[in-house]
Amino acid sequence: DAGVIQSPRHEVTEMGQEVTLRCKPISGHNSLFWYRQTMMRGLELLIYFNNNVPIDDSGMPEDRFSAKMPNASFSTLKIQPSEPRDSAVYFCASSPPGALSLSNQPQHFGDGTRLSIL
Amino acid sequence: AQSVTQLGSHVSVSEGALVLLRCNYSSSVPPYLFWYVQYPNQGLQLLLKYTSAATLVKGINGFEAEFKKSETSFHLTKPSAHMSDAAEYFCAVTAPFGNEKLTFGTGTRLTIIP
Numbered sequence: 001d002a003g004v005i006q007s008p009r010h011e012v013t014e015m016g017q018e019v020t021l022r023c024k025p026i027s028g029h030n031s032l033f034w035y036r037q038t039m040m041r042g043l044e045l046l047i048y049f050n051n052n053v054p055i056d057d058s059g060m061p062e063d064r065f066s067a068k069m070p071n072a073s074f075s076t077l078k079i080q081p082s083e084p085r086d087s088a089v090y091f092c093a094s095s096p097p098g099a100l101s102l103s104n105q106p107q108h109f110g111d112g113t114r115l116s117i118l
Numbered sequence: 119a120q121s122v123t124q125l126g127s128h129v130s131v132s133e134g135a136l137v138l139l140r141c142n143y144s145s146s147v148p149p150y151l152f153w154y155v156q157y158p159n160q161g162l163q164l165l166l167k168y169t170s171a172a173t174l175v176k177g178i179n180g181f182e183a184e185f186k187k188s189e190t191s192f193h194l195t196k197p198s199a200h201m202s203d204a205a206e207y208f209c210a211v212t213a214p215f216g217n218e219k220l221t222f223g224t225g226t227r228l229t230i231i232p
Contacts, residue, residue, distance in 0.1 A: 004161070033219075042222065042223075042224045042225060043162075043208065043222045043225070045219050045220070045221075048219060056219060091161050091162070093161070093162075106152065106164040106167060107162075107164070107220065108164075109154075109161025109162045109163065110161050111159065111160050111161050112159075112160075112161055
């Protein structure tokens with residue numbers, strides 16, 4: 001079975017440019033999460049969706065970051081304009097419907113996008 | 119709110135020795151607890167989870183963890199380390215209701231000495 005698919009795997013761009021990260025969750029999963037991982041701050045949840053609706057975006061650093069989930073099989077995380085401090089590995093994860101609650105189900109992670117802003 | 123503290127950002131053990139990775143949690147409600155493993159250049163993979171059933175939870179690759187409410191701990195163990203266990207390990211906590219998100223610890227990097 002295909003896991004969570006993220007693209008691109010690596011992105012190098014100059015500051016000020018727009019960056020778009022893409023994620024295809026596992027088919028049948030109805031929750032999707034975007035994380036950022038850095039050495040300094042560890043793994044941070046940026047935003048998550050349930051049934052394509054954003055539930056909690058309190059982790060989004062600032063207005064330069066935006067995320068969309070137009071349908072159940074695709075999500076994007078956009079940074080505009082990008083800055084060097086945005087350099088990190090960005091992970092997308094998805095989880096299946098839970099019998100009782102969202103938290104009962106494990107999250108399945110993609111392999112991440114390594115983003116470098118010069 | 120929930121949080122986890124992982125003691126020791128780096129742990130080294132000899133091949134064949136006991137692996138013990140420590141995790142203590144803080145939660146105002148009975149928590150759900152998870153251990154994830156991350157291999158180089160990969161995403162996180164679930165090792166095991168505690169969701170208020172048996173306090174001793176067995177996971178993949180021979181790992182297990184015991185939920186101890188009195189100690190607010192959920193330490194991860196494996197009786198005999200293998201070279202393939204070298205990775206980073208994350209403890210995570212959430213509340214067992216609603217749409218609560220996972221809160222991850224800072225991770226412990228496990229090195230296996232041949």
